Amino acid sequence: MLKPPRLTDTTLRDGSHAMRHQFTRQQVRSVVEALDRAGVPVLEVTHGDGLAGSSIQYGFSRTSEMDLIEEARNAVTRSRIAALLLPGIGTRKELKEAGARGIQVVRIATQCTEADISQQHFGMAKDMGLEAIGFLMMSHMRPPEFLAEQALLMESYGADCVYVVDSAGALLPDGAAARVRALKQALKIQVGFHAHNNLGLGIGNTLAAVEAGADQVDGCLRGLGAGAGNAATELIAAALDKLGLNPGVDVFALLNAAEFVVAPFMPFQPIPDRDSIAIGYAGVYSTFLLHAKRLGKQYDVDPLEILVELGRRKAVAGQEDWILDVTLELAKQKQTSTQEAIPS
């Protein structure tokens, strides 16, 4: 018997990528109020790359994430506020401050092979009385059994749930389901699934994960997120409702929130276009999209080539600096081959 999964909305975290980290207090407040009213139980608010992500590497936040967290916390009546933390970028120092500003849930994300760098952060999160969720990023890069072992490490550090995170939007429904199933079999705690829509499978993979037993799933209003965006929160709600698995949310309220609150301030509608599909196909981190587009334009290199090369080099979450590296090399190659083509 399937039960309705818990729905987490991450418009105000994953959406930060598409917004180039320019969220304002007013936008955060209006989105949080709408989601809270619609009954979404957990709302994630952080820089796209997690606490302390504001940087040259990932882009500076317009408004401090701590101020946005506080704004969100002050705007809710029943939803709980979550933050993302990537060890190696954010530290316990920022976790402590986020706690003081009002988060009740922290999601601790590592590359899916590196769960053992998260022990000190889970330890602190539990000491702070937070709900602590593990996030195994770029899950397409390893088979189900391997992921289950990494998830077990997070469980041993005190995680309350571990997510299979398809950061590259590279999984197909059977791959998403197999990974969720492997974690469900191995763990005593809950299992979640986070989708990206690069191959147009954001909703499909989310439903496959739910059928495989996922206890928690993520969405963003209008799919506002990195790459081709995430599974849209309002779509997940509508689909689950039709499956008889409504997670306790008001579907029409979410449709309104997507249409009238989020859509008006979106700089563009993330869709599986040429470069986003390339991300899913090549299996690279979804947030590379806008960086590759910007550098491609600057150095006259096709972003698709940049993204495919990054996939070939097995770049992982957070390696935005490699985009510059690869772009410069491709630009150099292009120059050399043009010169060679001119007869001397």
Next chain:
Amino acid sequence: MNATTNHTVKVAILGSGNIGSDLMFKILRDPGHMELALLAGIEPQSEGLARARDLGINASHAGIQAILDDPNIRIVFDATSAYAHVRHAKLLKETGRIAIDLTPAARGPYVIPPVNLGAHLAETNVNLITCGGQATIPLVYAVSRVTPVPYAEMVSTIASLSAGPGTRQNIDEFTFTTARGLEVIGGAQQGKAIIILNPADPPIMMRNTIYALLDSEEVDEQAIVDSIEEMVVSVQAYVPGYRLKNPPVFEKRATPEGKRTLVAILLEVTGAGDYLPPYAGNLDIMTASARQVGELFACQLLEQR
């Protein structure tokens, strides 16, 4: 005293793990004015100790005590842990030894050989910060000696296989210590550090990216490039695999403080492969820096005689 001791200083390595072993090979390959008198660990069955004995190096599992028992040892490289070094530092100081600390304990001042070691040769304990710090701080310094750097950021990507349990369990300390080093020695007003582990197989070489935001929009790019290139040559003198992947990149960036000039420096460190594999450039630069610091202390001790 016999003839050799007039020209060399006896040194010991504390810690028989990967770092201690790689450092041992580096000192044996190029001893300079050092004579490696002892490798001390605490595990009787340690592979590192057995390896040292095979090479004819005195090895002991009595730990710090083996060093305290030999008054001729003047310089001690500590490649154990921050926790152990706190105790070692006290004992070494009491017995008049110079401690070169490869752990994050930081009992003594931070040193980067081509930047500030000269100022600390009178110290009895110096600290090597972090691998990422050894790689990136020289280049931040190279920029800040030309023009003020209000903000510097480094991103270190290392092969998963080269990150030991110490790094993994204390990843926040890497971030804090490296950021502090960018400020204190690199000369940035504000420093930020990011570390990423990459599990690709075959393993990737250590990659570092340094971003420096500059105070003014008008900068002398050539002077900055020259300073960076000069510094790369200085580091290459003791870390041969230290090289820029591309020339420094200049661009204008929007920041919370307005539009600023950004210089991005893309650096790769290939290890010498003395004991650890070449991809472990992060560990190589620590042991190479340690050897360099040891050599400079040894030369100074000999001059004082």
